[in-house]
Amino acid sequence: MVTYVQKYGGTSVGNVERIQAVAERVSRYLGQGHQVVVVVSAMSGETNRLVDLGRSIAARPDVREMDVLQAAGEQVTVALTAMALSARGHPARSYLADQVAIRTDNSFGKARITAIDTERLQADLDRGVVPVVAGFQGVDDEGNVTTLGRGGSDTTAVAVAAALRADECQICTDVDGVYTADPRIVANARRLDCITFEEMLELASLGSKVLHPRSVEFAGKYQVPLRVLSSFEEGPGTLITMESNSMEQPIVSGIAYSRDEAKVTISGVPDVPGVASGILGPVGRAPIEVDMIVQNTGADGLTDFTFTVKRDDYERTLELLEPVRQELGARALSGDNRIVKVSAVGVGMRSHAGVAMRMFDALAAENINIQMISTSEIKISVVVDERYLELAVRCMHEAFGLGEDKVGEEE
């Protein structure tokens, strides 16, 4: 007997018919003699509707109350999902965060899970009851309702799986796995049978919508086998594993991209110690998340300092930096919010030289100008003009032989 934790996102429980389909899917697993714990999100659109309600009440709604408000979304879906299971003859019980003690700190809106009490869940599983747990929400030490932030339901599922020592945590979603590239851009993109946590983490943080980085990190930390698969179709999905188990690991596993990027440059800054922190300090305290950072020193003792932020933070970053520019006596403050980031990701590149060159060559062959470069052990990212996004993804996918036709010799 295998114990699964299955998480269904907002689209998968977006209406009555889909909730029935989820119940059918769970029912199939139960019919095969498995144990299942279900974790569900709010119906798609519901969290946004609730947030909008809150914002229409107050420009800066009370953070504690925003969490109470949003948590109502999952409350509806756990009840409906448990009903749908019961109606199929599978005893089921819904649980809100406080009922299974999904304890978090008290950071409303972005709480972190600290502990889960598995007693009730285990007792239910032992007597053949399907627990249906509300994702995304928690309870702090004082009994206040908290929420984990967007993508929090994935984290709930992984945390429940870790606490129960479940055999597998399945993230059931509207795609049937993780692909070598976005299939909407690359026609012959291929579903990966497995991918490592590290690779998944890089892909997730690159805006690949499949899994939230926190949940991947959590799964890696607690060694929870994680699988991404379709809520609607049969299929093996993509297993996220601790380590690559193939000797013939491909160099690059996939090509990822993010449109949510903007870059800001302060040019002609005196090249003295403390300049970087003088620039990034105010940004970090805002808090605005900084991603890539590049500094070039010129011959004149002046330096150009460029970094990227999320596109939504672009205007505010420029506003914050204008006084900094004046203070530093820098020549100019400029930026561009029409850039994208494209990356090649793969644990295989650790042991292969020349990956970066192959990538740059491919881009050059298409006349795509590289604006910034950033590398890590398992990722090489470039910033390019947004008009080249699709072309860059396709030529890199081709350059690393990731397409359906060329699978044979790579795996």
Added chain:
Amino acid sequence: MVTYVQKYGGTSVGNVERIQAVAERVSRYLGQGHQVVVVVSAMSGETNRLVDLGRSIAARPDVREMDVLQAAGEQVTVALTAMALSARGHPARSYLADQVAIRTDNSFGKARITAIDTERLQADLDRGVVPVVAGFQGVDDEGNVTTLGRGGSDTTAVAVAAALRADECQICTDVDGVYTADPRIVANARRLDCITFEEMLELASLGSKVLHPRSVEFAGKYQVPLRVLSSFEEGPGTLITMESNSMEQPIVSGIAYSRDEAKVTISGVPDVPGVASGILGPVGRAPIEVDMIVQNTGADGLTDFTFTVKRDDYERTLELLEPVRQELGARALSGDNRIVKVSAVGVGMRSHAGVAMRMFDALAAENINIQMISTSEIKISVVVDERYLELAVRCMHEAFGLGEDKVGEEE
């Protein structure tokens, strides 16, 4: 300093603007130096929407889960109301039933409150925080979410007021008090300054939508001063008191009616012991609520047995009784679902003879045929054809001198 518990129903919190108006109203009380605990229902229409969702999932949705589902409605309004108060500079905290331990039995869908822990509420009041409590919901001994049934928010408010020994429980609604008759039917109907619990109980059970009978009963039992008043307009409303404090108590306080009635007659039943229970047994076990019961014995040793049920139960009652009729050898089973009940209510009638006669005379003068009569210490009800409803209410209102013009000598 006076402590109020103020309950706002679904219409009063039906949209963002109304919730803002509720916050303004609460703010005025706070500005006068009073303490306020707010109890809110779900936004109007929301509970029905959730119930419909549940019913679209399963023909007989799991009762435990229906309560989890419905409780999401109040969760939204407590959060929004607390936000609206906070935005006005009044610290406020929302509480779900389990957070203030509104303990109930485990009768899902119609749970009864057994205890309320006032520690948190009192602590909030002591430090100037406005608690905003979810009406209608509770938590059983095992931590399951329960609901109190329709009208349950009134009961929550009264129970909170009783537990806190509040000075007054205000039921804020879309009418500005209790009237001598429905103002839509009787043009000169008059708002009552006060009414006794007993009278209110009779009025509420007669379909007067102002207050739920359970909450009135609860308030009477725990001697909570209860006031019905408008959420939208200033005004004293109607105070519901333990005993009439006026020596000059009017004989009749008001005329009530209920359209939600149907009558069923089994005629030609052998008049032997056990017939009544033979007929009412299957109905009561269904369970169908029976209201008025009349039995007439004829000269031939046969009897006609008539009773009233809610109009929704009419068809089912006839179905249930057809086999009973055959078994008893009764002549006929008939019924009428186009009847209404009209009642005169008043504690004053206890000490006055001739109230019934005055009422029957008034109806006779209008040629309204009385089909059934039922009396209690403080109420006389008649069943009449539904086409006479308005006429009956108006002529009775006139007969007891309840109108605006004749107030002088009666009070």
